[in-house]
Each structure stands twice: as structure tokens, then as C-alpha cells.
Amino acid sequence: MVANEQQAAVATCEVAIIGAGPSGLAAAALLREHGAAVTIIDEQARAGGQILRQPPKSYSVANWLPAKLYDGVKVALRAVEERQDIDWRFQSTVLGIMRPSPYRALRAGAVRSNHIDNNTNVAGTEPDLASGSQDTRGEGSAGYGSAGVRDSRNPGGIAGSELAGVSDGRNLGSIAGSGLCGGGAHELWIHGPNGLYLLRANAVLLAPGCYERPLAFPGWTLPGVMGTGAIQTFVKSQQFVPGNRFLLAGSHPLQLVVADQLLSAGAQVAAVVFTQRKQQAWLLMRHPLVALRHHRQLLETSHIFRRLRRAGVPVIFGHTIVSADGAAVVERATIAAIDAKGTIDRHKTKVFDCDRVGICHGFLTSSELARQAGAEMHWKDHAGGWLARHNEWLESSVKNLFLAGEITGVDGADAALEKGRIAAVGILRSLGRVDDRQAHNLAATARNRLSHQQSFAAILQELARPPASLALQTMSDDTILCRCESIKRGELCQALADNKHILSADAAKLLTRVGMGLCQGRLCGDNVARVIAEARGVQPGKVGPFQAQAPVKPVPLAAFMRRP
Amino acid sequence: MTRFDVVVLGGGLVGCAAAYYLARRGASVRLIEQGDLNREASGRNAGSLHFQLEYRLIRYGDERAAQFAQIIPLSRVAIEDWRGLEAELQADLEVGMHGGLIVAESESDVALLEKRQALQEKWGLGSSLLSASEVRRIAPYLADSVIAAGYFPHEGHANPRLVTPAFARRAAALDASIQTQTRVTALLRDGAEWVVSTVDRAGCTQDVMAGAVLNAAGAWAGEIGALAHLHLPIFAVPLSMNVIERAAPLIPHLVQHASQRLTLKQVAAGNVLVGGGWSGRFAREGSAMSTQRRAEPVIENVMANLSLAARLVPAIGGLHLLRSWAGITGITTDQMPLLGAVPEAPGFFVAAGGAAFTHGPTYARLISELIVDGRPSMSIDLYSPARFSHINNFMASV
Ligand SMILES: Cc1cc2nc3c(=O)[nH]c(=O)nc-3n(C[C@H](O)[C@H](O)[C@H](O)COP(=O)(O)OP(=O)(O)OC[C@H]3O[C@@H](n4cnc5c(N)ncnc54)[C@H](O)[C@@H]3O)c2cc1C
Ligand SMILES: Cc1cc2nc3c(=O)[nH]c(=O)nc-3n(C[C@H](O)[C@H](O)[C@H](O)COP(=O)(O)OP(=O)(O)OC[C@H]3O[C@@H](n4cnc5c(N)ncnc54)[C@H](O)[C@@H]3O)c2cc1C
Numbered sequence: 001m002v003a004n005e006q007q008a009a010v011a012t013c014e015v016a017i018i019g020a021g022p023s024g025l026a027a028a029a030l031l032r033e034h035g036a037a038v039t040i041i042d043e044q045a046r047a048g049g050q051i052l053r054q055p056p057k058s059y060s061v062a063n064w065l066p067a068k069l070y071d072g073v074k075v076a077l078r079a080v081e082e083r084q085d086i087d088w089r090f091q092s093t094v095l096g097i098m099r100p101s102p103y104r105a106l107r108a109g110a111v112r113s114n115h116i117d118n119n120t121n122v123a124g125t126e127p128d129l130a131s132g133s134q135d136t137r138g139e140g141s142a143g144y145g146s147a148g149v150r151d152s153r154n155p156g157g158i159a160g161s162e163l164a165g166v167s168d169g170r171n172l173g174s175i176a177g178s179g180l181c182g183g184g185a186h187e188l189w190i191h192g193p194n195g196l197y198l199l200r201a202n203a204v205l206l207a208p209g210c211y212e213r214p215l216a217f218p219g220w221t222l223p224g225v226m227g228t229g230a231i232q233t234f235v236k237s238q239q240f241v242p243g244n245r246f247l248l249a250g251s252h253p254l255q256l257v258v259a260d261q262l263l264s265a266g267a268q269v270a271a272v273v274f275t276q277r278k279q280q281a282w283l284l285m286r287h288p289l290v291a292l293r294h295h296r297q298l299l300e301t302s303h304i305f306r307r308l309r310r311a312g313v314p315v316i317f318g319h320t321i322v323s324a325d326g327a328a329v330v331e332r333a334t335i336a337a338i339d340a341k342g343t344i345d346r347h348k349t350k351v352f353d354c355d356r357v358g359i360c361h362g363f364l365t366s367s368e369l370a371r372q373a374g375a376e377m378h379w380k381d382h383a384g385g386w387l388a389r390h391n392e393w394l395e396s397s398v399k400n401l402f403l404a405g406e407i408t409g410v411d412g413a414d415a416a417l418e419k420g421r422i423a424a425v426g427i428l429r430s431l432g433r434v435d436d437r438q439a440h441n442l443a444a445t446a447r448n449r450l451s452h453q454q455s456f457a458a459i460l461q462e463l464a465r466p467p468a469s470l471a472l473q474t475m476s477d478d479t480i481l482c483r484c485e486s487i488k489r490g491e492l493c494q495a496l497a498d499n500k501h502i503l504s505a506d507a508a509k510l511l512t513r514v515g516m517g518l519c520q521g522r523l524c525g526d527n528v529a530r531v532i533a534e535a536r537g538v539q540p541g542k543v544g545p546f547q548a549q550a551p552v553k554p555v556p557l558a559a560f561m562r563r564p
Numbered sequence: 565m566t567r568f569d570v571v572v573l574g575g576g577l578v579g580c581a582a583a584y585y586l587a588r589r590g591a592s593v594r595l596i597e598q599g600d601l602n603r604e605a606s607g608r609n610a611g612s613l614h615f616q617l618e619y620r621l622i623r624y625g626d627e628r629a630a631q632f633a634q635i636i637p638l639s640r641v642a643i644e645d646w647r648g649l650e651a652e653l654q655a656d657l658e659v660g661m662h663g664g665l666i667v668a669e670s671e672s673d674v675a676l677l678e679k680r681q682a683l684q685e686k687w688g689l690g691s692s693l694l695s696a697s698e699v700r701r702i703a704p705y706l707a708d709s710v711i712a713a714g715y716f717p718h719e720g721h722a723n724p725r726l727v728t729p730a731f732a733r734r735a736a737a738l739d740a741s742i743q744t745q746t747r748v749t750a751l752l753r754d755g756a757e758w759v760v761s762t763v764d765r766a767g768c769t770q771d772v773m774a775g776a777v778l779n780a781a782g783a784w785a786g787e788i789g790a791l792a793h794l795h796l797p798i799f800a801v802p803l804s805m806n807v808i809e810r811a812a813p814l815i816p817h818l819v820q821h822a823s824q825r826l827t828l829k830q831v832a833a834g835n836v837l838v839g840g841g842w843s844g845r846f847a848r849e850g851s852a853m854s855t856q857r858r859a860e861p862v863i864e865n866v867m868a869n870l871s872l873a874a875r876l877v878p879a880i881g882g883l884h885l886l887r888s889w890a891g892i893t894g895i896t897t898d899q900m901p902l903l904g905a906v907p908e909a910p911g912f913f914v915a916a917g918g919a920a921f922t923h924g925p926t927y928a929r930l931i932s933e934l935i936v937d938g939r940p941s942m943s944i945d946l947y948s949p950a951r952f953s954h955i956n957n958f959m960a961s962v
Contacts, residue, residue, distance in 0.1 A: 102848040103845070506603065556883075557885055560871065
């Protein structure tokens, strides 16, 4: 991977999109329409993101995603997934979004290839092994404009057998766009199938989606306790049912969809348990906005209810899971009633035999790269925890770092598409490919749709919201809070009591190791913030998210090794 | 106006330790920290307790190396301080002083080790030079490329996460007043007293009187000096660190390299920490380097650092890197600590620079003796800011 002792392999591109979910794909389509060169990086093997988690290409699954709910996003996927003029980099994880060195001047000779070719097969370059690192101008300086600074040794693209070792052997195109790696560019650390390299991009679109909000309770670390969405992923992508008898507990309507999918895949569902009381759920479902604009979803929901009833699956409202027990794996789960104030009543419990428990309390944004890059974040509990701040073009507080999809608020797949489109226009505008007026016109429809979708999403978020204090109530002092480091809630509380100066999640992490493990706090961050906030009498938003560091996910050390 | 005997500026290891030792000697103390305690160099460093001369101290020629060796008397005292620290603070600091190895892979490395050893002996620090087979016996985890090692039995490591908070807890228990999220904005001398002005996150300003001011602002000590119209020649440098996932206990020692930048150790939880002074990169603020924003690691340096580590300890090659980060530390123009009173500004004391994780508790103890008793228990003249009087002579105000 390394050209010489000093330098890491470097590739360049015009726009790097992190995440091939609905928002990333919608952005890619629009960017390509306007001639911008696009590189898409995703850790998965195929495009589609969370909601369209596709079966492996090697075998096809009958009846994949039958529900009508996914039509819009499927169209978006089909529109781009076969495009050859996009530089796809799958099974590649972005480990960090860094500033390119603002202290080195660009050495013209170090850049390989490339005349500008806006509308034909454009793609990024592969890591340039022959000449190593290519430098960029300082953050504060203007981008440089012409092909004059570039080397014409290899016009029209990279051939180079020396690249074979690192490239995926695909679309070796040329760099497009003016102002390559000028002011405000970013440098991504990427770990792909062929190792570790840097990708320099003039603009980055961060569309990393969200993941399921974990709930900590006695027994939550037992094998067999999973996210309900993870269960769905198995069923969706492989039609494989990961267990026999499922108990689903949570507050998100997704549980209904998954229960239905489990039944049709032949599994047993012990019960579906909602924290909401029945009247509360019903009121919100009948909200005029929901009824008017989203009759399709509502219709689907009532079908599901009917099918569950027919299969004899109890749907229980006003309860929460309080523990899971079993010797080596889950054997039973206990639920308890929640009173009108949201307090758990431990005298009213029910026990269910089951070998799988699905937990479903909504989603948290995958905010680690945004935090690592230093983007400003804000806390909005039921909208996904830590969200990245942005302007009207979905540009974050970090210049040329744009955001799309759930990272700005978990609003669902249809909204993700529109955000992708708006961010794409923002990028075109920032790259000077469209002017301000064009940009506003281009984004108008998407903005319009997004605002409708977001009003629905807001209702869904409200509906899907568990009682605010639920997480604090389900954890006992003995409950493991941080799985990676095996830290119990009681240990964190003790450290907070002993060290009055600790006010932030970061300071708590440094002292106690909470959030320091393999997952960098993805699993415990939300609950840790709640525990600290409670101890200090503030809102979790005041406690702050954990500072994320590159690499945001663990990487084999071997990827960093210099070859002798 | 509230008055304290001493106002300590900076809430890293040095500041918190000084607050403790000062309070223990009966002084009334206020500590002021702009962020949270222990979030800068003191909470981000490698946690090495190195008492042998580090590579950075001997790489710039014999004459300079001989000069840097003057740090050894402080190191010898620091060994005793660390041995007693957990008892003193009634806390588990994960202090492990099981010996340090500076490994050699070539004849020229061995020559460097011999030179190091001679210098160390001159100042009374007796280390031994181990042969290849002796190294293998005590450190079977090291690669075959290691042909010799300088060994000092008292070296080791402690956990930076734990040390500063332990000092802060003990200081608070002795009624030291600790104010975080509060920035020092002005230092004015009023006769024999100082007026310290601060502003907190909410924008509230406050002035307090101080009989003495202790500048413990690490890499920012120069900026604090400037508030008092002084030049303190200390530079901020961004250094990077890497932490590797947990492994079964394998490496009891602190491992360094004779001629390359490396420190490697396994902490109590099993993680392996790899550092050694590879630079990170500062953010830029306009045309200037910013020491107020987070510095970033540089991938080339991370690669070089990890490659070296995995070459020397092949067993870690199969593990995962969890994170890399950069911290900002202060280095003086002559690499020696700045420890003592500034003669040109009565009542203004400094404790900054150097390897202030290893030496921090000792700096803090000695400076508290100087401030409260007027005399430290060992001479610190070698490290005194007075060596820059030829500069501050032109800065002194009356
Ligand atoms: C389990 C689950 C089930 C869901 N079910 C529904 C549903 O039924 N209906 C609905 O409207 N919404 C659902 N959602 C929400 C859903 O995520 C979004 O609606 C939609 O997929 C969001 O699109 P996106 O583009 O923001 O992100 P995603 O579709 O999540 O795509 C993000 C992509 O980024 C990639 N990525 C993330 N980090 C990195 C990195 N560091 N390096 C490389 N690649 C990275 C991921 O691999 C992923 O493919 C679900 C979410 C989850 C987690
Ligand atoms: C990556 C790295 C690895 C290292 N490894 C080692 C090692 O292994 N062994 C070793 O001995 N040393 C090591 N060091 C050096 C050691 O960490 C430092 O010398 C030591 O921590 C300095 O402590 P300090 O308290 O002086 O400074 P710091 O911990 O930096 O504390 C200074 C404090 O002053 C505060 N401050 C600054 N300006 C103001 C203001 N205006 N108002 C209020 N507060 C202010 C800052 O916020 C900061 O908290 C390493 C350093 C780094 C960065």
C-alpha cells in the first residue's frame, strides 16, 4: 500500500459519499446528472443501506421486500446501482474524516493523470502508489483552478499495473471537476478489501444512517437479546429466521412490521409489547396529518394487526421489558406494567418463554464520523440522540462536509431520499457547478416533500417515544452499562459521586473507561449520558457526546503495516 | 475580593498535584481550569514512567545529551515519589514499575545504549546492558531483531486516566477550591499580590487575589506567561498515541527503542498503548497554528509508529487498532523543565514542560515546598526559569 517510507497511498475524487443508503444514492444520482464525479464508500457489500439491506448477490431470495412501503427507495436504488460512471467502493469503511495537511503546498508532479471530463465515465483515482501522497493547499487558501497544475503523464485515466494491487480493478477513470482538493477539501482514512489508504475529496457527503437504540436491563447482554431491526435484517436479506420463539418489546411501530415478517417466515411470536398505553398510541395514529398523508402506512398497519390477531399473537400496551433470563441463552423474558406517569410497576409483571428477545425503542444516528470530524452536534432525544447541525444546504459546521439521511434526524427512508437530493444540490453549489438561483430551483421540490415527510416523521417520533426515564428505570446498579468494558451502572454512579468535577461524558469516559471499548460508545453512549445527566441534574444534551477518534471502528493492525 | 494564598492555573496533572501538595502544606488554594480536569496532555499521554534518558534527549549530539542528562537527579526523586504515590493518594493508579527496556537492533543502537548508560551512571542512575539472550529471557515477546537492551528495573507506567483525578479528589478533600470551565484572562500584579481575572462558560467574570500564582498550564504556559508580561520559551507540540485492543497479559515492561520513536506498554485492562513522540498535526486558524482546537493524528506517522511496534512485538500484529489521537504538550527551547520562580515577577511561579507525567508529581511537590516554605527539599536551580532572565530582564515591570 505504500509508495515509500514516508507516504500512505492516496486516491482523489471530487465528491465522496459515505453510505450507499437511500440518501447517499439519491444524492449520487443528482450529482451525476449535473456532471459531478462521485465516489461512494460503504462498508456493506452492496448498495441499499439499512432499509434495503440486499441479499448477497450470489444467491437471490424469493419475494425480497414484498411490502409496498419500500417502493420509493427501491426506485432510487434501481436508478443508480448499475451505473458504471460511479466509483463504487464497497466493503470499505471510512475510519476518519481528516483535514488534509494545511501546511504543505501542492506538488504538481505528485498528482497523476487527469484531464477534466465532466460527463463521461468519471470516477476517482485509485491510490497513487507511484508517486505517493498528493498535497493540497491550506484550508484558508483558495482552491486552484486549472489543469495546469496537474501532470499530464497519463492523460485520460490511470492505467498503471502498479495500481492493480490496491484497486478493486474497477472503473479507473479520471478526476473530474475544477478546484481539485482545494480549500476545504477533506481526507478520508479508508480501510477497504485491499488495505488502508487515503481518499482526498473536494466535498464529502456523510450519509451513515442510524442504528437501533439499545436498552440496558438485567439480562440485556445474554445471547439471544437482539435489536428487532437486526432480526429484521436477517429475515429481510436472507429470509433466515434467527430463532424459534420471539418476544418483541419496545416502543417503535417497526415491531409490528417485524412481527408480521417473522410470522410469514414461519417463526413463533410470543408477544409484541409496547411501552405506550393503548389510548396514547391510538390518538397519535389518528392524528389528521397522519391519516391524510399516510393512509398507505396506516392501512398496512391495520392489516398487520389483523394478521397478528389471527395468529394469536398478543399485542400488549403499557408494558416494558424488565429482564431476560436463561442459563446460556435467553429462556424467558419478564415484562412489567408502566403507569400513566411512565413509572414501572414491578408488582404487575408477566413472564414469557422465548429464545429470542427483540428490543425496539427507536434509533440513534450513526454520529461517530460527524463527531470525529468535529462537526457541531445537538441533542434531540427522540429524533435520534446526537444530530449534526447544518445550514439550509445540509452543510455541517465543517466546510464542505455535507450531511444527508438520518444523521440530521431519524425521519425515515423517504425523507432520507429528499435530504440526499438537497445535499447534492448544496454540493453542486459549493463546487460552483450551479449558481445560487439554479440551486434554489433544483432543491425546491425536494424541500417541499421533505417538509411534509418531516411532519409525519415528527409524529412518528412522538408516537415511538418511550417514557423519558425508561432507560434509567430498567437499569439496576448491577446492570452492565458498557458491554465492551464490563462497567456496571453502579460503578459509573460511584465514580460520579466521588469526582464532583466530572460533568461531561468524555470526562467520565476518561476516568472510568465507560465507552472506551471496541464500539467506542455506540452501545452505551446514550445510557451513559442519561446516567450522568441524572446525577448532575441536567439534560443529557448538556453532558455531551463522547469525542470520537479515528479510526472510528477497529482496524486490524496489519492494515497499518509498512511492507518491508 | 476573595483571596487565596496560591492560585494555580491549569487543571492537568501538574496543577492538580500542586493544588494537593499546597493544600497539604496549609495554603489556601484555588485551581482554575478552562475546560475539564485532565483533558489535555495529562489525560492523553502515554503514561510512561521513563527514568532512563529518552531518545529525544540524546539524539542531538553528545554535548546536548550531556546537558539533558541533568534531568536525572529529578528522575531519581521521581522514582521515590511514584513508589509512594498510591499510598499517598489512597487510590489505585495502576502503577506498574516492573522495569523498562530500551531495545537495540543494530550495532549503532548498541553504541547509543552504551553512551546513554555512561551518561546515566555519571548522574547516579545505574542501568544495565542486557545481551540478546538475557533480553529473550526476561522479554520473550520481543522480536529476534533485538540484539541488546538497556534495562532499568524501576521504569514502568501508570494510568494517566487515574492520576490527575486522584490528586484532584485529595486536593478537594483538603478544601482546595477547584474551578473548571473557567479561563484565566488577565494577571495583574498589585504590589506583592496578584489579581487573577477569569471568565467562565456562562460569561461570568470574576477577580480573585492571590499571594502567589502558579502557572501549570502545560503547553499553554507561554500564554499564561504573556498575561503577566513575561516570555516563557515553551512550545506546543502535537503528539499522537494509539491504543490497541485488549490482549492477555504479555508485556510487563515499558519498551522503548534506542534510536527510534517508540514507547510501548500493556495497561492493566490489557490494551497495548503505542506512542513515542510521533507528531500529530495542529488545526489552522487563519495563517497560524491553533492550539485551541483538537490536533489530529497523521496517518503516515500512525503507520510508522505501529509498524515499528509490531516489528518489535510481533504478537500484537494480529490485533486491532482501536483509536489514535493527538495530545498537545509543551517543550521548552532547551528541553529542560521550567520549574521555579520567575525572578522578574515576584510571586509568579512556573511548573511546566518536560516529561511531566513522569515528573509531574515531583514538580508539584517541589514547587509547593518552594512556594510555602521558601525552599524545596532538593535543589531545582538547574530547572529554574531564571535561566531565561536574559530575556525577561527586558520584560520586567516595576
Ligand atoms: C434495523 C433498521 C430497520 C429500519 N427499518 C426502517 C423501515 O422499515 N422504514 C423506514 O422508513 N426506515 C427504517 N429504518 C431507518 C432507515 O435507516 C432509514 O430510513 C434509511 O435507510 C436511511 O437512509 P440513510 O441513507 O440515511 O442511511 P442507511 O440506509 O442506513 O445507509 C447508511 C449506509 O452507510 C454505511 N456506513 C455507515 N458508516 C459507514 C462508514 N464509517 N464507512 C462506510 N460506510 C458506512 C452503512 O453501511 C449503510 O449502508 C431502519 C433502520 C434500521 C437501523
Ligand atoms: C501524546 C503524548 C504522550 C506523552 N507521553 C508521555 C509519557 O509517556 N510520559 C511522560 O512523562 N510524559 C508524557 N507526555 C508529556 C506529559 O503528558 C505532559 O508533560 C504533562 O501531562 C503535562 O501536564 P500539565 O499539567 O503541565 O499540562 P496539561 O495536562 O496540558 O494541563 C494544562 C492545563 O492548562 C489549561 N489551560 C491552558 N490555558 C488556560 C487558561 N488560560 N486558563 C485556564 N486553564 C488553562 C489547559 O486546559 C490544560 O488542562 C506526553 C504528552 C503527549 C501529548
